[in-house]
Amino acid sequence: MGEKTLFEAYKNATHPVQGHGKRNFDVLKEALEGFDGDVDSDIYGSGKIIEDFQEKMADSLGKERAVFFPSGTMAQQIALRIWCDQKQVQRVAYHPLCHLEIHEEDGLKKLHGIEPILLAEKNRVINLEDVVGLKEEIACLLLELPQREIGGQLPEYETLVAISQYCRDKGIKLHLDGARLYEVLPYYGKTAAEICDLFDSVYISFYKGFGGIAGAILAGDEAFTDESKVWKRRHGGDLISLYPYIISADYYFDQRIDKMDQYYEGAKELATHFNGCEGIRTLPETPVSNMFHVFFHYPQKQIEAILIEMYEKTGIGLTGYVNEVSDNECAFEANIGDQYKNVPKKELKNMFTLLNEKLQKQNT
Missing domain, CATH: 3.40.640.10 (Type I PLP-dependent aspartate aminotransferase-like (Major domain))
Structure with a gap:
């Protein structure tokens, strides 16, 4: 068995912070639940x-x-x-x-x-x-x-x-x-x-x-x-026929259209946590939607190892990947959806405290 990847660690996290959840067959099954099978396509x-x-x-x-x-x-x-x-x-x-x-x-x-x-x-x-x-x-x-x-x-x-x-x-x-x-x-x-x-x-x-x-x-x-x-x-x-796409589009539009303020506020809150850590910045500094980019001023492999450790300690997952920007910088895109509201705020704050302490030690 090889070393655990960041993607695997994120998948196993108790509280992933991004998006709406897994893109699996349940996305379609949930959308179809209220439909009579006799409805014409x-x-x-x-x-x-x-x-x-x-x-x-x-x-x-x-x-x-x-x-x-x-x-x-x-x-x-x-x-x-x-x-x-x-x-x-x-x-x-x-x-x-x-x-x-x-x-x-x-x-x-x-x-x-x-x-x-x-x-x-x-x-x-x-x-x-x-x-x-x-x-x-x-x-x-x-x-x-x-x-x-x-x-x-x-x-x-x-x-x-x-x-x-x-x-x-x-x-x-x-x-x-x-x-x-x-x-x-x-x-x-x-x-x-x-x-x-x-x-x-x-x-x-x-x-x-x-x-x-x-x-x-x-x-x-x-x-x-x-x-x-x-x-x-x-x-x-x-x-x-396009009805599987239309039904899911219509269903999730209705489910989430009134949650955009919630996602936006969550993005701003999460960005504040990131910007409070040593060697991390977000773009924009204050998000203007539910998405933003996160930049770590550390090598990719180093950040992957640190994040895996944080996920295993706290159960909170921030991202399943980071892309190399340069030898000493990597980044990912944060996107806030339904999952963020389920993350315990106290545990999230604690995770960022631990992350910041870990990053500070990298610079000493």
């Missing part, structure tokens, strides 16, 4: 179960129409394609660490022939000056709220309003990568519809903050969503 994008859910999400987002997609990757590439075709300009702008740029194998370029223009430095969000300073003509600007790869940072609401107005004045479509849109509402103090009103099209995810199986919504006006359905068919997104 959707068929190729039609049927009461999908149409009702799409209408529900359009209402929540304040848009005319909404379309359910099996994946956000499909939905967002299609949104940008529609806006580029409409303007007959095959260029869009987005952040250098946008999902389309770093996680989709150049799908936007290879499948659609669209050229991305990268805005802003990697370590900050896009601001109005970046947009005004664009030298190339673009069909669409994509903003991600929050900007995941830099710790979930957000522009101020006034900046969003200014960017939206500028884009409308210049005939530039504004698309929202809102995979985690509902998670940022407590910080902004706005409804989803108020934020989405600034954008021409909106994508949201159901497996991140809500913990569903998979699936996404793309929302906008009637003409846009009608065109998105055509592209969805072209991409093979109209599976014969």
